[in-house]
Amino acid sequence: MKRLLNVGLDVGSTTVKLVVLDKQDRIIFSKYQRHYSDIKKTIYSLLSEAYGLFSDDDITIMVTGSGGISVSEWLGLDFIQEVIASTKAIETFIPHTDVVIELGGEDAKITYFDGGIEQRMNGTCAGGTGAFIDQMASLLKTDAAGLNELAKNYKVIYPIAARCGVLQNGYTASYK
Secondary structure (H helix, E strand, O other): OOOEEEEEEEEOOOEEEEEEEOOOOOEEEEEEEEOOOOHHHHHHHHHHHHHHHHOOOEEEEEEEOOOHHHHHHHHOOEEOOHHHHHHHHHHHHOOOOOEEEEEOOOOEEEEEOOOOOEEEEEOOOOOOOHHHHHHHHHHOOOOHHHHHHHHHOOOOOOOOOOOOHHHHHHHHHHHO
16 A cells, blocks of 8 residues: 655755655654765765655655755755745644754854744854754764764863854964
C-alpha cells in the first residue's frame, strides 16, 4: 500500500540534510552529509538512497537552506525560507519552546517565541558558526567532536573574539 510521505531537503553552505516524515509527521529516515562544494552529487546521493527505500510511496518534497532556491529551481520543487521552515517545525513539534538558536555553516539565526515571534540573523560574519567551529578544530588539530573532549580537560579559560572569526583565528593559533 502506498504511503504519502513528506520529504525535506535542506541545502546549506557546507552540508545537505534530508528527512522523510510519515503522515503522522514522524521521522522515518534522515541523513546529514557534508557536500564539500559538490552539492549536486551530494543531493543525487541522498535522493537516490531515499528513493531506494521509498520508491513505492507517494512523496512531496520541499527544499530549504541557503542553497535551496537554486536547487528548487533546478529540480522544479517548492522552496521555503529556512527560518520560516525552522519556526514552523518548532511550533509543531516543540510548542513550548522559548528560543531557538541555529548555527549554520556560515550564519547564525535566533528566533524568540515568547511575546510574539522575533527573528534575527547574523549573515555578515561566520564567527561562531559551523565553518568557524571547523576552523578552530583544524587549528587545534582535531575535529568538532574533539573540541568537546578538549573542553572537558580545560585548565585555563581563554578570552575569545566573540564578534570576529578572523581575530579569533589569530588568538587560537597563539594559544597552542
